[in-house]
Amino acid sequence: MAAPQHPTDLDAMSPEEREAYNQEKRAQEAEEQARLPYRWTQTLADVDITVPVPAGTRGRDVLVQIRPRSLKVALKQSPSAEPIVEGDLFAAVLLDDCTWSVEDQRTVVIHLEKQNAMQWWPHVVTHHPKIDVALIQPENSSLADLDGETRGMVEKMMYEQRQKQMGESNSEEARKLAMIEEFKKQHPEMDFSKAQVNM
Template sequence: EKMTSSRLIGPVAIDPNEQALFDAPLMALAQKSGGDLRKLLSAFFSFLDRKTDFYFVPHPDDPPESIKMGFREGDAEKLLLASYRQYPLRRMPKGVSNGKSGSAVAAPVAKKKTEPKKAKESTVEKNEDKGSNAATPAATVAVEKQTKEADIKTKSNNNNSAENKIRLTEEGKQIPVGNGGCSTKRKVTYHWTQTIDEATIVLPVPESTRGRDLSVDICTSSVSIIWKQSKEVILEGDLAAKVRKDESTWSLEGGALVITLDKLQKTWWKNVIVGDEVIDTSLIDSKRKVSEYDDATQGAIRKIIFDQQQQQLGLPSSDEILGVKPQIPPLPKGVEYIDADTFKQSKVSK
């Protein structure tokens, strides 16, 4: 019997005590995989396929209120992506990624977490020596200011590095990266990517930013992001094309504001905000994975691929294996089919 998943497609936070219960079996599975995360992930998704309704898609004719199993098409992928984006990417120190040090990975993380605390303690001790009664609040403000300045400086360095990597065509258009580009015209440099269905904007923000600090307004034809406290505009402008407002989302992920826009029409955009730098859309990788199509189209594509392979090997096609006769479409009046032999003879006689 398959377990039924929750209908919610957003990520869920796990209590630390509950996380410890998950860690034990997951660690055992990680060790069982011999360090190959592909095996671990393959086993996990195989479990979801065999034991849950993660890969089930409700029948299109079923009313939404009666659906108790499965996910609407695309919702399972959204849940997967939202879960992945819960945790920020961590840049490894130089030399660690090529195996020079086995313990250096954890050190930078610990250092990053403890440094603000040390700064706070140091400031408090200094103020106490002077006899100040307001030492702790002053230290806290100082630490918060230092942290925010460090965050902004880090983002600025990252943006400068990104700007240096922008490549242009002879016409001065950006060569697409992730089918999108980078805008440096505005106060805050942002990156964007796209598929035929969606466009995603990634804006750097301080690590300490909370959702309540921002006012994000996604309209059908425009977008606006403003700091609530200072009313300072982070990004504002008209979109390259219309989007579905209710299907578009935003989230904070590891020092970045990520805005996902659901395109109303399936077209490739040259830029995401009108007036910003454009990409060369002729260089976009427009190929789609088979899994991105609906079930009927996937079946038709796989049938064509199978038949082509069978033909190359001199083996029967899928229709011949199943004993299905090919359907001959009706011809216009006055036109008729002729067999291959008759066609060859007519060519020879000419």
């Protein structure tokens, strides 16, 4: 199937055509990603990278430089050789929460914590092929998996979305209305019949 020439071409497709197009795009992306010298996965909060290295490789044999906006992975015994991975990261990472190790003496495992934990990355290193983040289907997770602050924020957003869908006021407006009602109860001598409330 020919790639759409313009984003509106996607809108003109039937659901079946769009699914076929998305499958073709995923297959092409998988092919491009398979050619990279590493494999990577991500959640909204982090990126995990595995880099195959020769059997018998130990931590002291590897140079891994993680900087806020760049990554380099190289084998020390061949200083003249090109690094396995080197380049600018798609976005900034939290250095203190990033780690790396060598597993089974054949794989370098790198964990990057995203600075912006609400953003999908189209690629790890900016000069490598991109994936279409719109096609990402995150694993289902429950609110119980989230930390307290994030969970509270998500629950508030969900509540406000439900209120909007039902045509009701959001939580801030509901709080203001409750305060006004409480004030009215405390001051029965005042006439509120002509009062206008602006939210």
